[in-house]
Amino acid sequence: MCKNVYETITETPENNPALLIARVANNQDKQAFVILFKSYAPKLKSWLxxxxxxxxxxxxxxxxTFLTLWQKxxxxxPEKASVATWIYTIARNKKIDKLRQEHYPELIVEIASDGTHNPDTKKDVRKALKVLNAEQFTVIYKNFFEGQTxxxxxxxxxxxxGTxxxxxxxxxKKLHAVLDISE
Amino acid sequence: MPSFHPDETLLIELTAGQLDQATALVIAAHIEVCEECQKKSAVYASLAAEFLEQSDDTPCGEEILQALLSKLPEQQQNTPKIKLMPHQEDFYPQTLNDFLAAFPPQKSWQQVGGSLRQLPLAKGFNGATCKIMGVKAGHTIPKHTHKGDEFVLVLQGGLSDHRGTLRRGDFIYSDATVEHTPVAEMGEECICLVVTHGKLKFTGAFGRVLNWIS
Structure with missing residues (x-):
């Protein structure tokens, strides 16, 4: 069973991760699960x-992380978070659980569905990151992503x-201005 | 909509996984009831996710995937629990109820003096402790300062000091420079989620007794 699932994978960059999650959720689709694993596991490994x-x-x-992805x-x-955000959050909590033996809460997010604010789009975030100079980018990258103080x-x-x-x-300040959130 | 919020540094530290579990719990519980902080944390989480997507690939062994596929459970998690567990309350943020379900309190409610009761929850790796605290309606917490940082999230009722009146969802931070005498609003018991790094230091007339029993 596992072998079949694995061998029939065709990797198309157009695969929409949110649809893949939907296939996992609705049909317990192992092929979709494998595609998600192959796109995100190597990145998670670099990060870890x-x-x-x-x-x-x-x-x-x-x-x-992927066991939780399957179960949850x-x-x-998709209206509350992108797949990458969701996977990052699950992995971050598993990491804290494993390395520190601490329980990190899952964020319960109920953003108003008025459509006035949807910051969780790659386009916005990429645009925002472009306005940072190299030094500012490094601080944000290490702070947000590598978890450094x-x-x-x-x-x-x-x-x-102080620097x-x-x-x-x-x-x-720059990110807030581009992403239109108050300070 | 809450009017007192955590500093954005705390929101970022939560996203980056730098907070201890006790502090993370109180910040996450505030975020759950605060649309403004939800928007900010959503942005911070998408930044982290964007960095993840742009990461280099480090290959994972095929056996990892095979092992995973062989143990995927049949049942997927779908239905949320409805019945409240001991110590859970329907007015608590779900974040707190989830925590109480995962880590049932080891002790029961303790009475502290005539006005206060507390239910100790969890400790963080850095010595932070978390508890649910109740202050009787109209009662005062004797004047005190803080040996370390203190975070308070109001879950029910109201609590006032010289900085204003905190109501459900409001979050306030105090450090060693803050000396205050908080008063619970009339009406109902004020219930808060409190995280302290170091104990309170009572400074008023009855202080010595309270320092000893709290």
């Missing part, structure tokens, strides 16, 4: 290794903590 996990632990976290697919709501970033970059803080402040 950067965050200090050993390759074995990283793979355990990835397995647990019916609860995924301003103190750790300052040490790595060889600059004062990191002001880069972060300016970066957020």
């Amino acid at each position: 290794l950067k965050g200090g996990a050993s390759p074995n632990i990283a793979e355990e976290i990835i397995q647990e 697919a019916p609860l995924f709501n 301003h103190q750790e970033i300052a040490k790595q970059e060889g600059v004062a903590l 990191v803080k002001s880069r972060a402040r300016l970066a957020l």
Whole structure:
């Protein structure tokens, strides 16, 4: 059964991840599940290794993440978050669970469906990131994605903590302006 | 709509996974009831997700996928629980009820003096502790300062100090520089979710007794 699922995979970049999740949710579609695994697992692995996990632990976290994705697919709501956001959040919580033995809450999001604000689009976020200069980008990247504190970033970059803080402040100001959220 | 919010640093730290579980719980519970903070956290989470999508690929062994496929359960999680578990309340944010279900409190409600009761929940890796606290309607918490950071999220009723009146969904942060004498609003017991890094330090006349029992 597993072999068939695996061998019939055709990877098309057009595959819409939200539709793949829907196929997992509605039909327990293992082929859709495999495509999702193949697109996101290698990225999660890079992220986990950067965050200090050993390759074995990283793979355990990835397995647990995808097990949860399979089980919770019916609860995924594309209006509230993108697939990448959803997967990132699940993986982040599994990572904290594994590395720190702490329980991180799942965010319960009920954004008003008035359509006035939908920040979770790749286009907006990419546009916003483009306005950052290299130094600001580095601070945001390391802070948001690698989970480093301003103190750790300052040490790595060889600059004062105050410098990191002001880069972060300016970066957020720019991001907020482009993404149209109040400070 | 709440009028007191966590600093955006806390929202970012939550997204980046830097908070301890006790602090994460109180921030996440606020986000659940605050549309404004939901919008911000959605943005922060999409930034992290965008970085993930742009990440390099590190190959995962095929055996990982095969192992996963061989153990996918038949049943998928679909129906939310309806019945309340012990200590859960229907007016609590779901975030808190989920936490109570996953980690039932080890102790029961404790009475602290005549005005306060508390239910200890969880500790964070950095020594933060989380509890649900009840202040009787119209009663006062004696004047105190804080040895470390304190986060308060109001879940029911109201609580006032020199900074204003906090109602359901309001979040406030106090540190060692804040000395206050919060008063619960009349009407109903004020129920809060409280995270403290270090104990309170009572400074008023009855302070010594309370420092000892709290």
